Amino acid sequence: MDLIEFLGEFQLEAGEKLDLIASQLLRLERDTSDLQPVREMFLAAHTIKGGAAMMRLTEVEALAHALEDLLSSIRDQQRPMDAAAADLLFQAIDRLRALIADASAASVGAEPDEGLLTFAAELRSGPRTEVVRGPARALVVDDSATVRELESMLLADAGYVVELVTDGHTAVSRALAEHVDLVVAGVQSETLGGIEVCAALRHADIAVVLTSADAGQELARRATNAGARALVRKGSLRDSDLVQVASELRR
Numbered sequence: 001m002d003l004i005e006f007l008g009e010f011q012l013e014a015g016e017k018l019d020l021i022a023s024q025l026l027r028l029e030r031d032t033s034d035l036q037p038v039r040e041m042f043l044a045a046h047t048i049k050g051g052a053a054m055m056r057l058t059e060v061e062a063l064a065h066a067l068e069d070l071l072s073s074i075r076d077q078q079r080p081m082d083a084a085a086a087d088l089l090f091q092a093i094d095r096l097r098a099l100i101a102d103a104s105a106a107s108v109g110a111e112p113d114e115g116l117l118t119f120a121a122e123l124r125s126g127p128r129t130e131v132v133r134g135p136a137r138a139l140v141v142d143d144s145a146t147v148r149e150l151e152s153m154l155l156a157d158a159g160y161v162v163e164l165v166t167d168g169h170t171a172v173s174r175a176l177a178e179h180v181d182l183v184v185a186g187v188q189s190e191t192l193g194g195i196e197v198c199a200a201l202r203h204a205d206i207a208v209v210l211t212s213a214d215a216g217q218e219l220a221r222r223a224t225n226a227g228a229r230a231l232v233r234k235g236s237l238r239d240s241d242l243v244q245v246a247s248e249l250r251r
Contacts, residue, residue: 006055007055007103007104010051010052010055010057010100010103011100011101011103013047013051014048014051014052014060014096014100015097015100015101017044017045017047017048018044018048018093018096018097018100020040020041020044021040021041021044021045021089021093022090022093024037024038024040024041024044025037025041025086025089025090025093028041028081028086029086032081032082035074035075035077038071038074038075038081039075039177039178040177041071041089042068042071042072042075042176042177043173043176043177045064045067045068045071046064046068046176046204048060048064048096048100049061049064049065049068049203050200050203052064053203055103055108056108056109057099057100057103057107057108057110058109058110058111058112059099059107059110059111059112059113059116060096060099060100060103060107062112062116062117062120063092063095063096063099063112063116063119063120064096065120065203066092066119066120066121066123066124067089067092067096067123069123069124070085070088070089070092070123070124071089073124073126075179076179079126079127080127084126085126088122088123088126091119092119092123095116095119135159135160135161136159136160136161136181136182136250137160137161137162137163137178137179137180137181137182138155138160138161138162138163138180138181138182138183138184138246139162139163139164139165139171139174139175139180139182139183139184140152140155140162140163140164140165140183140184140185141164141165141166141167141168141170141171141183141184141185141186141189141194141197142184142185142186142189142211143166143186143188143189144186147186147211147234148164148166149164151184151211151242152164154242154243154246155182155184155242155243155246157243158242158243158246158247158250159247159250160181160182160246160250167189167191167192168185168189168191168192168193168194168196168197169191169192171183171185171192171197172192172197172200172201175201175204175206176201176204180206181206181207181249181250182206182207182208182209182246182249182250183197183201183206183207183208183209184208184209184210184211184242184246185197185198185208185209185210185211186210186211186212186234187210187211187212187214187219187223187231188212188213194208194210194211194212194223194228195210195222195223195226198210198223198226198227198228199226199227201227202226202227207229207249208227208228208229209228209229209230209231209232209242209245209246209249210223210228210230210231210232211231211232211233211234211242212231212232212233212234213233213234214233219231229245229249230245232245
């Protein structure tokens with residue numbers, strides 16, 4: 001695939017996401033207690049990072065990843081949303097906009113320069129607040145209401161607070177926007193299947209366990225390649241596989 005053919009499309013979408021980040025940052029400055037703009041900015045930065053990774057625009061990917069980490073620390077209330085953080089966010093937006101506008105064939109695979117790496121490190125540094133976490137949180141997505149309820153009970157036994165969703169797109173959005181420790185996703189789905197959910201969350205530091213009536217070697221290989229922590233056969237209340245895997249991940 002000639003990635004350059006898609007460069008203009010990526011630049012257009014990334015520019016729209018940067019506009020969204022800038023508008024949400026202005027909204028956040030008016031009310032720093034409202035974390036919804038941070039979630040919106042995080043999702044936009046994650047989209048830019050994913051698109052840059054696909055295009056092999058490594059400089060854009062590195063800076064978007066650092067921006068995502070800064071937003072994650074603000075979202076999780078590990079870092080205050082103060083004037084210093086706002087200044088870094090505005091600088092990151094400007095630098096990303098310039099990198100994306102200047103992207104060309106020469107940018108593909110280019111190693112980030114020292115100045116960009118230094119700024120990325122600055123985004124990730126700064127004052128941190130120790131956050132006392134509540135119980136681990138899990139998100140269950142499956143087409144079947146019966147399966148969702150069953151897996152919810154199993155995960156509750158493993159010590160998780162569980163939220164149920166009905167489609168993969170919602171699962172990915174919720175997992176990225178909120179603090180979620182584990183996503184349990186059914187492989188078969190009429191919308192976004194478990195393999196696709198797993199791939200979408202691969203770089204988000206969220207554990208994903210896939211479930212399927214078919215847990216054969218070929219599907220296990222696909223699950224591993226997508227970044228799944230485990231593939232568990234859908235069973236019954238007597239089946240302890242999901243409880244065992246979830247308990248190990250929580251520990």
